[in-house]
Amino acid sequence: MAEDFDPIYQEYVLDLYRHPHNQGVISEPDFKGEEFNPSCGDKITLMLKINERVIVDAKHSGQGCAISQAGVSLLTDYLTGKSLVELQQFSAEAMIALLNIPISHTRYKCATLGWVALQKAL
Numbered sequence: 359m360a361e362d363f364d365p366i367y368q369e370y371v372l373d374l375y376r377h378p379h380n381q382g383v384i385s386e387p388d389f390k391g392e393e394f395n396p397s398c399g400d401k402i403t404l405m406l407k408i409n410e411r412v413i414v415d416a417k418h419s420g421q422g423c424a425i426s427q428a429g430v431s432l433l434t435d436y437l438t439g440k441s442l443v444e445l446q447q448f449s450a451e452a453m454i455a456l457l458n459i460p461i462s463h464t465r466y467k468c469a470t471l472g473w474v475a476l477q478k479a480l
């Protein structure tokens with residue numbers, strides 16, 4: 359899982375995995391998207407609450423590996439306060455940059471699971 363990156367970053371990712379940010383459910387979300395990784399069975403549901411075209415709350419539920427869970431934690435931190443216009447420019451590469459660790463080809467799907475859920479939500 360996390361054997362191919364720096365131990366300092368590994369600890370950072372594992373900490374987010376153990377203590378995820380913004381985990382939970384938004385009742386009556388304005389946007390909701392799910393993404394499933396068929397190779398491992400992991401699934402993320404992303405929910406957004408919008409007020410005047412700005413994200414005022416972002417939450418996630420589901421399960422996944424350390425990288426996918428750390429990624430969606432950082433994603434929900436990033437999303438809160440962003441406008442819907444800003445989100446249109448948020449790419450998969452920007453999602454990986456949030457993690458700030460080297461992502462191998464085999465971990466690309468893990469790192470972008472939350473981002474794909476976001477694309478489905480919008």
Ligand code: FES
Binds near residue numbers: 400422424426471
């Ligand atoms: Fe399932 Fe990473 S191993 S998303």
